[in-house]
Amino acid sequence: MNRKGWAILMRSKMKPTTTTTNQHLFNKLPISNEVGLTKPSSQGNQFSQNPSSSMQNPERELKVVQASMHSSISTSKTDIIDSVLNDFSEGYFSLSIQKRQELLLVLAREYDVNRTQVRELIHQYLGLEPPVGEKGQASGLDESLLSAFYRTERNLRHALQPKYEILFERLNTHPGGLKFLTILRADLLSMLAKENIASLRALDSYLKEKLATWLSPAALELHHITWDDSASLLEKIVAYEAVHPISNLLDLKRRLGVGRRCFGYLHPAIPGEPLIFIEVALLKNVAQTIQEVLWDDPPTPESEASCALFYSISSTQPGLAGINLGKFLIKRVIELVKRDMPHVSTFATLSPIPGYMQWLLSKLASQSKLAESEAGYTPHMSDGRSGSTFRENILHPEEEAALMELSEEFSFGKNGMEVMWNLLTSRNYEWTSSERLLSVVQAPLMRLCARYLLQEKKRGKALDAVANFHLQNGAVCLPSS
Amino acid sequence: MNRKGWAILMRSKMKPTTTTTNQHLFNKLPISNEVGLTKPSSQGNQFSQNPSSSMQNPERELKVVQASMHSSISTSKTDIIDSVLNDFSEGYFSLSIQKRQELLLVLAREYDVNRTQVRELIHQYLGLEPPVGEKGQASGLDESLLSAFYRTERNLRHALQPKYEILFERLNTHPGGLKFLTILRADLLSMLAKENIASLRALDSYLKEKLATWLSPAALELHHITWDDSASLLEKIVAYEAVHPISNLLDLKRRLGVGRRCFGYLHPAIPGEPLIFIEVALLKNVAQTIQEVLWDDPPTPESEASCALFYSISSTQPGLAGINLGKFLIKRVIELVKRDMPHVSTFATLSPIPGYMQWLLSKLASQSKLAESEAGYTPHMSDGRSGSTFRENILHPEEEAALMELSEEFSFGKNGMEVMWNLLTSRNYEWTSSERLLSVVQAPLMRLCARYLLQEKKRGKALDAVANFHLQNGAVCLPSS
Structure with missing residues (x-):
């Protein structure tokens, strides 16, 4: 490509001109976003509401997918569990959003808490004397009675876990399963936005808790995103930037170059795709307008910067709504900038005020x-x-x-x-x-x-x-x- | 160093000649094993039963440490939580094992389940009609009554979590906190080996469940350990090899060289230290004795190998006892070897039979x-x-x-x-x-x-x-x- 061709490429628009929300982008951008490590060809390009997915994989019958969901939960054969889970996730992705809702209703209702067992354990529990009595004095029980009490308490805690816990746990340790779970939750959220169904709400709330545990900041890696990163990763930055859309490759390169930083949180099980990323500008002073940040040309030399301005933060996973990873990301980035650039002393945000x-x-x-x-x-x-x-x-x-x-x-x-x-x-x-x-x-x-x-x-x-x-x-x- | 000096160094013994167990090694080897990222100098070199730790940090008074433990659990000020947790972990490490036991007993008993609240919720729960009645028919409740039922059930599930859950959660997201928790559990296990105290047993069982969730295989990274890795990481391989001790640097280099593989699981929050590692020999046939594996000279050319022999697997964290990471590690390594070396078709283990x-x-x-x-x-x-x-x-x-x-x-x-x-x-x-x-x-x-x-x-x-x-x-x- 000659120089002129390159210049045109770098300046050409990367997104449809209409002001789309992120939700719409999912349907329009052909992002490679592979769900499975084991079967990328069949599980790739799966988005929660991507209408083309059912065209790529012929839709399976609901009862077939339901049967593989049942096996995923109830099989005890560890040697076939991976293929059962692959089969279930492929089946799920082949379904229309309406069929997915029917399936998730079955999951929410039929793989719920075993309430007969809960009631039995409650009666057992209420019959036992606790380690500390009502009035706060130690009960004086011997260790074996105390053990029985703690054991019953633990059993009750476990019994209150719905049966779909097993499906979530198994998917979490299955290649591509964590990503599948975030898509499943995105589906749940879009269903609940239309209609509030109590059992689906309970399913969503339980899944949210599990995802928050698995995606704990301790398990995430802070990655400094640069122009040297893979195109597939940078493509995601462009697609998911939710605050100040990236207009072309020049704009993207600028945001990753001198005087700018971009950091993302990556999870080992969802490689090449930051769950959330933040953009930082290193400036002499707090900027007054976002235009100064996006178009200050030439950028402030980094040695002269005294202010780090957090001008954009975007989550890439609609299925992680309500799980506050941003708080931890900001904290870690501030620590990192403080360590690397002691002359930066002001940390600020330039933020829209939507309400x-x-x-x-x-x-x-x-x-x-x-x-x-x-x-x-x-x-x-x-x-x-x-x-x-x-x-x-x-x-x-x-x-x-x-x-x-x-x-x-x-x-x-x-x-x-x-x-x-x-x-x-x-x-x-x-x-x-x-x-x-x-x-x-x-x-x-x-x-x-x-x-x-x-x-x-x-x-x-x-x-x-x-x-x-x-x-x-x-x-x-x-x-x- | 001249050639002769180098040869001597490579052959010199790396461990005391007595057949020590791993537990003893902890006290003898001066391994750098930093707990904290934020304060490596004060938190480094801390092992659960390392008698020298109390000499490095002057022992604090139990009630002072207890107060910082209390703040770690009860403070709601997010801006000071990091320094409070640092203070608590430093205090904990300064204590003797006896004092630690006293402290953990306080944690187990006074930051336990709020049983008054549990009883209230149980009564509320038993008064509500479940979504599906005793005889299996749907109760026909409207969505708002169902919501109330699910909410109470969730509240009961949450109320059954002990208060020390907060400490564990906070430490997990704190730099160095996950490592601290594994050490705390190792302490618990060594206390429980001497005396079975029901409340400590309950504390341990709860902590074990939490650790198993956070260290889920999805959050772990498979790392191929080679001679190019850092000395600090290789030192840990030598220290923790529990099946066939590594006698000198030559032996170590051999196990990482041609015809051999060593893989470890790393967690982002515990960098530079595999939680578990496995050693594999690539051979023409299944070996008859371990001596063939450790001393076959020269090694089989890798292109001629048809058998991968898993000859050693070692966990580095006594605090993760009972959490089966090995099962997942073996599965991942088999997949990897199959992909990289399709001519390897036999996967075997050469194993002692202790009982x-x-x-x-x-x-x-x-x-x-x-x-x-x-x-x-x-x-x-x-x-x-x-x-x-x-x-x-x-x-x-x-x-x-x-x-x-x-x-x-x-x-x-x-x-x-x-x-x-x-x-x-x-x-x-x-x-x-x-x-x-x-x-x-x-x-x-x-x-x-x-x-x-x-x-x-x-x-x-x-x-x-x-x-x-x-x-x-x-x-x-x-x-x-």
Whole structure:
């Protein structure tokens, strides 16, 4: 390939232009994502909802797959277990999503907890004296009676495990099985998003616990992803980048080059595919906008960097939803950067705040309504609150005044909050490109954002899911100003 | 170093000449075995019963260590958890084995299951109708009642987990924590070997289950150990080889060179130290004696090999006793050898049979007594059995005759079995070096050995622990003849 051809390749778009979500990408990108080590040809290219999978493998009859599921759980012949599990996973992948749901319902209901056994053990357990009595004094039992108590307690604990535990355990130690389990869970989640079925919910919750144990951070390897990595791995970075899409090969190379770092967590049983990865920019100062990070050209020399900016984190496995690997990944990457680059002392994140606008608009609308409906409305009392318990002017007096000035020129409103609401929802987001409008709305937008992130709580956690993630990782709030 | 010096070094003994068990080695070899990644200097060189450890770190007061154990379990501050856990593990390692036992008793008893909560949940649980009734028909509950049932069941399952679960979970995700847990379990096992304390037994059994989950084969990496590996890793192979001690560097190099393979399972959280390793010899035919394997010079060219002989397998972690990693390791190595060397078609093990002699001697003694005490004793009936239900002449007629011939010359005895017993227990094992004696005892020894391995059972398993291990891995019996 000549120079020009290479330049064109490096700049050509890597993804469809529509703003797709990750979920859609699964169906569109032909990523090689092999499930099985033993039978890559038949198990490859399997995604949870990939409609082409049933075309590659002819769909099997549900009852045939169900029979192989049964064997996978109940066989005691260790020499055939691998072929039984291969047969089951191939059968599963051949099924349509509807048939998979029927199969998983059978799994959830018929391979559930043995409740007759649980009840027997409960009665046995309640009949035994515990090591420490109700009032906290030692029971004085001898060791053999204590042993019997502990044994019954352990038996009860084991009996409360559903029978499908066996299937999960066997798949976990089977080549390709862990990946299969994450796909199975992704299927479960997409079923539960449509319809809440209690037994499937219980199955999902149990599988989630098992996956969290097996994918414990101790079992994961931190991998520094570079331009020297295999194309099959880099392809996954492009496909799964969920925060700031990678536009072309140049963009990708840039994110792995000087002044940038990319780290992923890999599991030995799912080789060549990071479960989660994070992108870091080494800068002189905390960036104000993501554009500075993605397009600062030339990059800051690494020896001059004093700030590590975590600008993107993406999970590659929809089946691991709710299992917080990011927290551990960030911690490990911070340690690593600290060790390798002692001159970097600021660790920050530049993050979208997905729930802010929605919260702000609803706040502005409801407070503006309350203000209107109330007689004797005082636009701004000293504490920002007035008569009604729920009523509150969320704007400061000078913000209110500046917005009311705009009311005549740009956007109608009976009070500052209504003006702001109208501005923010106006067509084409005019306010984002007008200096005059920005000069007025920036101050209240920033101030209210800090309040949204730090003060608005639900059950003790930040209202915003992304904010909550960062705050749990030890972040303090520094909205760019 | 000149050539002669090098030759001397390669041949010099690597271990004390006494036949030590692995347990003793721990106290003698100065192996670098770092527990912590974060603080290697203070946590290094810690072995469960290493008497020098308390000298390296001044012993802390038990109540101080107990307080840090309490914080490790109860703190909810995620930003200090790492330093709290470091503090606890350092404190633990500073304690003598007696103090450790006191501490573990506190852990077992005071951070146990919350039984008040368990009883409450049991009553709640028994009051709810299960998804499928006693007679197997669906209960017809609506989804919200079913959800409540599943939720209570899950809560009960969680409540039955002891509080020390939190400590184990936290250590598992803490750098060096997994290694610490294996040492803690080794301590528990050595305490339980001296005295069976029910609460410690329950603690051990719980920890064993957790370790088995975290060290699942899916999380382990198969590593081909070669002469190019680090000295610190090779040192561990020498130290932990439990079947056929490695006598010097030449011997080690030989076991990693042409015609030999050594594979280990590594866990990402315990780097540079295989948890278990196996040694394989590639030969033309199944070897008859271990000497052929250890000293066949020059080795068989690999292209001529048709047999892979698994001649040694050693676990490096006493704290992982009872967790069968060997079974998975053997399976993976067989797959690997099959793939890389399709001309290798025989997979065999050359194995000691530790329980055989004891079984044989007791059989010979008791049957010889029964034979004597019975009147009308017929040395050999056609089926080898006579009057008494338990009486049996375990020798064939020609074996009996040959042994009785020896009776006059070498060893006194009223019947073949007594002669054989006397021969086998004679001073200096004379029979092993005399051609005449060997020609007589070899046939019955081989025949009875096959019977011992394959027919003598206890609870459905082979009587011999080593035989049982191999049979579970799919071996069939081929005693060298």
